[in-house]
Amino acid sequence: MRVLTDADAIAALGPTILVPTMGSLHIGHLALIRQAADEADCRGLAEGASLTVFVNRAQFNVAADFEIYPRDLDRDAALAADAGASVLIAPDDQTVYPPGADHTVPMPPVATEPHLEDTGRPGHFQGVCMVLARLFRLIRPAGAVFGEKDWQQLQVARALVVQENLPIEILSGPTVREPDGLALSSRNVHLTPAGRTQALALSRSLIEAGRHTDPGAAESAMRRVLADMGLTPSYAAVRDAETLQPIEPGSTRPGRALVAANVTGVRLLDNMPWPDPPPF
Numbered sequence: 001m002r003v004l005t006d007a008d009a010i011a012a013l014g015p016t017i018l019v020p021t022m023g024s025l026h027i028g029h030l031a032l033i034r035q036a037a038d039e040a041d042c043r044g045l046a047e048g049a050s051l052t053v054f055v056n057r058a059q060f061n062v063a064a065d066f067e068i069y070p071r072d073l074d075r076d077a078a079l080a081a082d083a084g085a086s087v088l089i090a091p092d093d094q095t096v097y098p099p100g101a102d103h104t105v106p107m108p109p110v111a112t113e114p115h116l117e118d119t120g121r122p123g124h125f126q127g128v129c130m131v132l133a134r135l136f137r138l139i140r141p142a143g144a145v146f147g148e149k150d151w152q153q154l155q156v157a158r159a160l161v162v163q164e165n166l167p168i169e170i171l172s173g174p175t176v177r178e179p180d181g182l183a184l185s186s187r188n189v190h191l192t193p194a195g196r197t198q199a200l201a202l203s204r205s206l207i208e209a210g211r212h213t214d215p216g217a218a219e220s221a222m223r224r225v226l227a228d229m230g231l232t233p234s235y236a237a238v239r240d241a242e243t244l245q246p247i248e249p250g251s252t253r254p255g256r257a258l259v260a261a262n263v264t265g266v267r268l269l270d271n272m273p274w275p276d277p278p279p280f
């Protein structure tokens, strides 16, 4: 696996399938890398799968979170190579955001209107749109793989490539979970043992939502499960899976149940298809 850091080497990269990450890789990221490697193989792309490891200051709405974000490039490189990545791209701030230019990009409606992560983390999607637009223009991948775990981010990425007219296919990989249902996240390490138990309320609330075919009833059921385990969510919502707007009465479009909650100081999020959550 090659490790690229400078802008010229990155610009010289051929067609690849990219997995954008902030490092601190876990099994969820590695599944996306494997998927990207398979996809690159199918398409006969010479560069195979690549990943970026870039902790993007612009998407942290709490500065202290950026400072304490775990960084260990040697560990990430070993794991990524093992999972089948051919190239690891680890640019510095100046390469991603050359000084003296305005790197902001307009945000698509799905990044500002749903009042989900956009409200819970003000400024977050501005940072996500900015970094994706920059990385996509620098690397020019044929496709990019995102985790369903961050469902609104996935929809933002899809809308962004259309808005910016970038010829990049956005692909997605399913959420990787612990056997008891907790979605893997770099933040789980910060959970106390009691918080780890409480965190199960998120996936349980999503499964419970699936038992109700009325969106309002599903949302109430989610809140009940969360409250029973002592949690008040930032949101517990059933929405159109693509636009993340409320579901129109009689709509036959796919739905998605989404939840975010602060569990002993750790902000966790999860989502599942609605009304038919998959078994795990």
Ligand code: AMP
Binding pocket: 020, 021, 022, 023, 028, 029, 031, 032, 145, 146, 147, 148, 149, 150, 173, 174, 175, 176, 177, 183, 184, 185, 186
């Ligand atoms: P991050 O480094 O946290 O920005 O995440 C990089 C990518 O990994 C994003 O596309 C996430 O949605 C994805 N991801 C994070 N957790 C999981 C998980 N448990 N299962 C699958 N993908 C994940």
